[in-house]
Amino acid sequence: MDLLIPDIGLLFWMVVVFGLLFFILTKFAWKPITQSLKEREADIQSALDMAERTRAEMAKLQSDNQKLLAEARAERDAIIRSANETRDRIVGEAQVKAGEEAKRIMEQTREALQSERTAMIAQVKREVVGLSLEIAEKVLRKELSDKKSQEELVKNMVAEARLN
Amino acid sequence: MIRSLFHKIFLSIALFLSTFAVVTAQHDEHGHAEGEAKKEFNVGEMIMHHIKDDHGWEFAHGLTLPLPVILYTQDRGLEVFSSSRFAHESTYNGYVKEHNHIYRAGAGGEPDKSVKVYDFSITKNVASLLLSAVILLLVFFSVRNGYEKNKGKAPKGLQSFLEPIILFVRDEVAKPNIGPKYERYLPFLLTLFFFILVNNLLGLLPGGANLTGNIAVTMTLAVITFLIVNLSGNKHYWAHLFKPTGVPVALLPIMIPVEIVGVFMKPFSLMVRLFANITAGHIIILSLLGLIFIANNLGGEGMGWGVSWLVVIFSLFMNLIELLVAFLQAFIFTLLSSMYIGSAIEDHHEPDHGVGYEGPAAH
Known part of the structure; x- marks a missing residue:
C-alpha cells in the first residue's frame, strides 16, 4: 500500500522539474524545432510546386512551339498555294490577253488586206477600163479609118440593138 | 482508413500487453510470497527495496551515492544533511529513519509520528528526475542547434535520429487526435x-530508479x-457533460454522474496505467533475478547456477519487452492525452462514450 501513496517531496520536485522542463523545452527547443520543421516542409512543398509549375510551363512552351511551327508551316503552304494560284492566274490571263491581241492584230491585218485588195481591184478595174477604152479607141480609130468598116459597124450595132 | 486501423491494432496490442504484464507481475508476487516466509533471503523485500524510493542511490551492495536530505519541520525549519548520516545508525540529529521514512526521534530513539516532518x-527518484531533465535539455538543445546549423540542409546526427520521433508525435499523435489546433498542445x-x-x-538501466513507476510522478x-x-x-465538451443530447431525461440522473466520473477516470487511468506497467516490469525482472x-x-549453489542461465534468458526476454513497453507506454500516455484534449476542444462534438475520437477519416 505504501507504493500507492505519493510522496510529498517527490511530488513537489516533480511539479517543479517537469514544469521547468516544459517551459524551457517549449521556449528553447520545441518552438524552434517545430518552426524549422515547418519551414523545411514549406520549402520542400514550394520546391515541388515550383518543379510542377516549371514542368507545366515547359509542356505549355513545347506545345506553343509546336503550334507556332504548325502555324508557320500552314502559312508557308498558304503562301505557296496563293503564289501558285497567282502565277497560274497571271499566266492564264496573259495567255488569254495574248490570244485576244493576236486575234485583234490578225483581224486588223485582215481588214487592212481586204481594203488594200479592194483598193487594188478598184485601181486595176480603173486601169483596165482606161486601158480598154484606149484600146477600144485605138481599135475604133483604126477600124473607122475607112468608110466601109464604119458602116459595117453601125450595121452590126443596129442589129445587135434590135436583138436586144 | 489504414492509418486509423493501424492505430487501433497498435493500441489494442498495447493495452493487451499492459494487462498481461500486470497479471504476470501479480502472479509472480504471489508465487514468491509463499516461498519468502521460509527463506532468509526475502525476495519481496528485495523487490520492494528496488522499486521504492530511497534517500541514497544504491547502485550495488555497499556502493551508495549519498544524496542530500532536506527536511522541513514547523519548529526547526529547513534542515539539510547527507543521507550517508543514516547509513550506519538510523538516528541522526534528532531524526530517525524507519522504512525509508524520516520521523522526529522521540525520547528513547523511537519515531515520534506526532511531529509532521x-x-x-x-x-x-528526485536525483533520477533531475538527471533525466538534464539529459532532455542537453539532447534537445543539441537537436535545436542542429536545426539552426543545418538550416536548409538534411538533418544530421542526433537531430536526424530524433526527428522521426518528433514528427511521429506531431503527425500521428497530435494532428489526427487534436485537430487543427494541435500546435498549441504540441510542446506539452x-x-x-x-x-x-x-x-x-x-x-531499465541497472541501478536505475523506478521513476515512471512511482505514483507521485504519474499522478503529476x-x-x-x-x-x-x-x-x-x-x-x-461541457454541454456533453451536463446536457448530453439524445439522452432521455429519465437517464440524466445516471448519465451526468457517469460522465463526471469519466472526467476523473481518464487521468486516473493514465496515472495507474503508467505506474502499473513500469512497476510490474521492474517486479518481473527482479523476481526472475530473485529466482536465482x-x-x-x-x-544449494549448484541449483543456483543451474537456474541462473534460464533466468538470464528469461530476464533478457523481459528486458526486451520492457524496452518495447518503455516506448509503448510513452506513446500511449501521449496518445490518450491528445485524445482527451481533442475530445475537449472538438467543435462538432459527437458523443463517443469512451470509444475514443478516431478523426474524421474514420467515420
Whole structure:
C-alpha cells in the first residue's frame, strides 16, 4: 500500500522539474524545432510546386512551339498555294490577253488586206477600163479609118440593138 | 482508413500487453510470497527495496551515492544533511529513519509520528528526475542547434535520429487526435512523450530508479493532463457533460454522474496505467533475478547456477519487452492525452462514450 501513496517531496520536485522542463523545452527547443520543421516542409512543398509549375510551363512552351511551327508551316503552304494560284492566274490571263491581241492584230491585218485588195481591184478595174477604152479607141480609130468598116459597124450595132 | 486501423491494432496490442504484464507481475508476487516466509533471503523485500524510493542511490551492495536530505519541520525549519548520516545508525540529529521514512526521534530513539516532518529530500527518484531533465535539455538543445546549423540542409546526427520521433508525435499523435489546433498542445505532448520515454529507459538501466513507476510522478503527469483537458474544454465538451443530447431525461440522473466520473477516470487511468506497467516490469525482472537466490537457498549453489542461465534468458526476454513497453507506454500516455484534449476542444462534438475520437477519416 505504501507504493500507492505519493510522496510529498517527490511530488513537489516533480511539479517543479517537469514544469521547468516544459517551459524551457517549449521556449528553447520545441518552438524552434517545430518552426524549422515547418519551414523545411514549406520549402520542400514550394520546391515541388515550383518543379510542377516549371514542368507545366515547359509542356505549355513545347506545345506553343509546336503550334507556332504548325502555324508557320500552314502559312508557308498558304503562301505557296496563293503564289501558285497567282502565277497560274497571271499566266492564264496573259495567255488569254495574248490570244485576244493576236486575234485583234490578225483581224486588223485582215481588214487592212481586204481594203488594200479592194483598193487594188478598184485601181486595176480603173486601169483596165482606161486601158480598154484606149484600146477600144485605138481599135475604133483604126477600124473607122475607112468608110466601109464604119458602116459595117453601125450595121452590126443596129442589129445587135434590135436583138436586144 | 489504414492509418486509423493501424492505430487501433497498435493500441489494442498495447493495452493487451499492459494487462498481461500486470497479471504476470501479480502472479509472480504471489508465487514468491509463499516461498519468502521460509527463506532468509526475502525476495519481496528485495523487490520492494528496488522499486521504492530511497534517500541514497544504491547502485550495488555497499556502493551508495549519498544524496542530500532536506527536511522541513514547523519548529526547526529547513534542515539539510547527507543521507550517508543514516547509513550506519538510523538516528541522526534528532531524526530517525524507519522504512525509508524520516520521523522526529522521540525520547528513547523511537519515531515520534506526532511531529509532521516534510521530506523534500533529493531522493534517488528526485536525483533520477533531475538527471533525466538534464539529459532532455542537453539532447534537445543539441537537436535545436542542429536545426539552426543545418538550416536548409538534411538533418544530421542526433537531430536526424530524433526527428522521426518528433514528427511521429506531431503527425500521428497530435494532428489526427487534436485537430487543427494541435500546435498549441504540441510542446506539452512532446515534453510528455520524451519525459516518459527517457525515464522509462533510465529505469531499465541497472541501478536505475523506478521513476515512471512511482505514483507521485504519474499522478503529476495525469493531473497536468487533466488540467489542460478541462481548462481548454469548449462549450461542446461541457454541454456533453451536463446536457448530453439524445439522452432521455429519465437517464440524466445516471448519465451526468457517469460522465463526471469519466472526467476523473481518464487521468486516473493514465496515472495507474503508467505506474502499473513500469512497476510490474521492474517486479518481473527482479523476481526472475530473485529466482536465482531462491534456488540457491533451496538446493544449494549448484541449483543456483543451474537456474541462473534460464533466468538470464528469461530476464533478457523481459528486458526486451520492457524496452518495447518503455516506448509503448510513452506513446500511449501521449496518445490518450491528445485524445482527451481533442475530445475537449472538438467543435462538432459527437458523443463517443469512451470509444475514443478516431478523426474524421474514420467515420
